[in-house]
């Protein structure tokens with residue numbers, strides 16, 4: 095597994111015209127820490143995730159990943175330069191590929207041979223308890239299974255950071271409860287730095303070392319769940 099890295103937001107702002115969506119957020123996420131972003135619809139959770147991913151550029155402030163400033167108003171590293179994985183609400187699996195081909199895809203893009211990529215994809219599928227599903231097409235899997243495939247695809251590339259955008263919100267309650275425990279165990283085992291956007295307080299409490307509560311584009315409070323001694327937090 096790639097060494098986990100810290101993330102630091104230094105007065106990070108994002109505006110559209112005169113409208114400021116995120117107001118000078120400052121926060122340090124320790125290497126290997128799992129942080130949940132929790133807040134009502136429209137508070138800026140997805141916007142912050144997009145800034146972390148490199149899909150949006152800050153209007154002011156700086157974003158640091160490890161020992162590198164990856165984004166400010168002056169420059170913005172592309173998503174592929176940030177060594178991160180993303181898991182979305184809609185799974186985003188390619189329907190024409192088998193499950194194993196979907197999981198192997200990030201490795202094939204990096205030039206890993208077909209046979210090695212398949213071996214690593216099978217190992218990642220075993221991690222999410224889908225070892226026997228590699229040769230099926232995604233459409234033949236349930237929503238929960240498809241989301242586990244998406245998680246395997248994110249893990250197989252051994253990213254330094256994993257970003258989750260409400261990954262369980264399309265699933266029914268029982269399945270959400272099971273999968274959130276699977277994800278929590280996998281993230282702990284991988285020791286990966288993760289940022290997890292959710293509306294669901296219970297989901298956040300199960301997964302996160304800290305819950306960062308957002309409202310109207312500001313960090314309004316932070317709940318510590320594990321007392322991680324490496325975590326430094328500031329409320330802006």
Ligand SMILES: Nc1ncnc2c1ncn2[C@@H]1O[C@H](COP(=O)(O)OP(=O)(O)OP(=O)(O)O)[C@@H](O)[C@H]1O
Pocket residue numbers: 110115133134135136137138139140141142293
């Ligand atoms: N490109 C844009 N132009 C103008 N306003 C935007 C743009 N992108 C986001 N917003 C506004 O920024 C605010 C925050 O949006 P964001 O999608 O980050 O919220 P969210 O907390 O993720 O909401 P939800 O939980 O409903 O997904 C919203 O009021 C949204 O309308």
